[in-house]
Every structure is written in C-alpha cells, then in structure tokens.
Amino acid sequence: xxxxxxxxxxxxxxxxxxxxxxxxxxxxxxxxxxxxxxxxxxxxxxxxxxxxxxxxxxxxxxxxxxxxxxxxxxxxxxxxxxxxxxxxxxxxxxxxxxxxxxxxxxxxxxxxxxxxxxxxxxxxxxxxxxxxxxxxxxxxxxxxxxxxxxxxxxxxxxxxxxxxxxxxxxxxxxxxxxxxxxxxxxxxxxxxxxxxxxxxxxxxxxxxxxxxxxxxxxxxxxxxxxxxxxxxxxx
Numbered sequence: 587x588x589x590x591x592x593x594x595x596x597x598x599x600x601x602x603x604x605x606x607x608x609x610x611x612x613x614x615x616x617x618x619x620x621x622x623x624x625x626x627x628x629x630x631x632x633x634x635x636x637x638x639x640x641x642x643x644x645x646x647x648x649x650x651x652x653x654x655x656x657x658x659x660x661x662x663x664x665x666x667x668x669x670x671x672x673x674x675x676x677x678x679x680x681x682x683x684x685x686x687x688x689x690x691x692x693x694x695x696x697x698x699x700x701x702x703x704x705x706x707x708x709x710x711x712x713x714x715x716x717x718x719x720x721x722x723x724x725x726x727x728x729x730x731x732x733x734x735x736x737x738x739x740x741x742x743x744x745x746x747x748x749x750x751x752x753x754x755x756x757x758x759x760x761x762x763x764x765x766x767x768x769x770x771x772x773x774x775x776x777x778x779x780x781x782x783x784x785x786x787x788x789x790x791x792x793x794x795x796x797x798x799x800x801x802x803x804x805x806x807x808x809x810x811x812x813x814x815x816x817x818x819x820x821x
Contacts, residue, residue, distance in 0.1 A: 726820030
C-alpha cells in the first residue's frame with residue numbers, strides 16, 4: 587500500500603492506446619496507478635516498490651510472455667493480478683489462472699466491467715488479513731466456522747459431506763478469485779486427473795443446492811465454463 591494506504595495499481599500493457607484507456611479510467615475513478623510497457627519494467631516496479639496493491643497485466647508483452655511474469659511474481663508475492671488479454675482460448679485462460687492470476691478479462695473489454703473486477707480484487711485484499719484462531723467466514727447469509735467446520739445459511743446449519751465442505755472452504759478462502767478445475771482437483775482430491783472432473787461437477791451441483799437460496803440462479807458459486815469456479819462476494 588502507499589503511504590496514505592490508498593491502493594496503487596500497476597498497469598502492464600505495451601499498446602499505448604489500451605494503456606491510456608485503462609489509466610484514464612483509473613484516474614477518473616480516483617485510483618492511483620503506475621504504468622509499465624514491458625515485462626522487465628513491470629518486474630522492476632514489483633520488485634522495488636512495496637505499495638502496489640493490484641496488477642492489470644497484458645499477456646502479449648514484447649520482451650516476455652505475461653504468464654511468465656505471473657509465475658515470477660508468485661515466487662515472492664500474492665499481489666492480485668487481473669489479466670487483460672486478446673487471447674480468448676480457454677487454454678490461455680487456464681494457463682494464466684494456473685500460473686496464479688486472480689481474474690481474466692478478454693479484449694475488447696468493457697471499462698465498466700474492468701472497474702468492477704478491480705473493485706472485487708481490492709475488496710478481496712481486505713478479507714485476506716490474518717484471521718483470529720476461531721476464524722469465521724461471512725458472506726451475505728453464508729457463514730463458515732473454519733475451526734468447527736460448521737456451515738450455516740441464514741442462521742440454519744447446512745449439512746455437507748467432507749468433499750463438499752473442502753470445496754466450499756477452498757472457494758471461500760479465495761473469494762473473488764477464479765480457481766481452475768486442475769487447481770481445485772489438486773487441492774481437494776490431491777491429484778488433477780481428467781477422470782475426476784465429472785465428480786467435481788457433481789459435487790459442485792450438490793453444494794449449490796445446499797447453500798444457494800436458488801440453485802437455478804446462483805449468487806455464491808459462479809461457473810466459468812471450461813475453466814473453473816469462483817466464490818462471489820455477496821453484499
């Protein structure tokens with residue numbers, strides 16, 4: 587964070603027009619920011635500066651692929667990364683998210699959607715503060731007591747299977763972040779086999795029925811088709 591505790595956003599983009607568009611949008615909405623046109627400049631900023639709260643990153647940089655930048659950053663930092671890229675294939679999105687990106691937005695993009703995702707990423711930072719010993723997660727009407735493994739919705743206890751609880755806890759601890767299928771399978775099943783993907787989908791469906799007020803229009807668990815799932819922050 588900066589000296590005033592205001593978030594500072596690093597915009598990593600080699601296209602001057604896109605860089606100026608993003609920077610102008612951030613200026614208009616009161617966000618402090620810096621710019622980096624290359625991967626080298628970005629990593630220099632991230633290494634030397636201690637006040638950067640969020641990175642908006644293009645993948646197609648002239649000197650190094652953006653996925654490599656994410657991997658390098660994750661070697662020492664958990665600073666949120668929103669990818670802003672013209673690459674629209676699911677494989678590219680999965681590669682970036684698996685490397686440690688928190689979100690992925692494809693070009694051409696809506697400035698309003700980018701700003702919404704910036705707000706989500708910055709809100710998530712507030713929920714990443716160290717928790718007390720008896721940690722309780724609250725999100726809308728959903729509550730998870732991580733100490734006792736008790737889940738409630740609107741005050742009523744929700745009975746989950748061990749796998750359902752692991753899935754919910756993992757997504758809750760990463761609220762606002764898209765988790766890929768492979769990441770979830772490794773964390774919950776201990777391996778990422780393609781044969782386990784149908785099981786993941788079944789467990790997510792049963793979990794939705796138990797925690798969503800209306801499983802047909804979920805407000806907590808968002809599906810990213812072909813990529814993974816995200817726990818949304820409910821105001």
